[in-house]
Amino acid sequence: MRFLLVLALGLFVAACSTSERSGTDASSTGSTGTTTGQTMTGPEPGTQAHLNQTIGDRVFFDFDRYSIRSDMQGTVSAWAQWMKxxxxxxxLVEGHADERGTRDYNxxxxxxxxxxxxxxxTAMGVxxxxxxxxxxxxxxxxxxxxxEAAWAKNRRAVVVVASQGPSA
Structure with missing residues (x-):
């Protein structure tokens, strides 16, 4: 008898948690819509948070190189479009190097x-x-x-939003 009671209680708890996840609460991420009239928005355009969320703030370089890698060109192009x-x-574009080499060289x-x-x-019109x-x-x-894993992440350029004026 006790076993059946525990089993029934377990099924009841499981059923309750399932209905909570599939409910129409305004804070859910499902496609049920909102009941409060509030709209979900991301970071304000033109902010660091917006840049980080939409594109990312860094590109990486090969060892002892400063030319933009071909796999990073898309990020730089996206930055140009974002700035437009x-x-x-x-x-502000920050340049970084890994730990190898002298301080002056880096x-x-x-x-x-x-x-x-x-x-x-600037070549892309910014x-x-x-x-x-x-x-x-x-x-x-x-x-x-x-x-190498750490060095690869440290050979980078990082874009920092320095000032924000009115957007178009």
Missing amino acids: ENPGVSI YALGARRSHEVKLAL DGDRIETTTFGKDRPAVLGSN
Whole structure:
């Protein structure tokens, strides 16, 4: 008898949790719509959060190189389009390097990487006055470690939204 009671209680709990997931609550992610009239929105266009959510904020480079890799060209093109859609936005492009090499060499490499991104964006029609560049060399690693996996994540350029004006 006790077994049947426990089994019935378990089935009841399972049935309740199933109906909660398939309900029409306004906070659910299903296609049932909202009952409060509120609309779900993402980050405000032209913000860092919007850039991060729609495109991402970084591109990666090969070892000891500053040319934009072919697999990163799409990201840079998307940044250019995003900047055209958000004409009041100015950005800072940060250049980074992995830990190998001297501090001076990596500062120079990071500078070349950020400048290369700026050149690509201006070639795609973005006003160069909206783009500043800087370098951090090897001083701000994204990933700690002395292996290829960490180094690959640290050889990068990062776009930071520096100012946000009115959007188009």
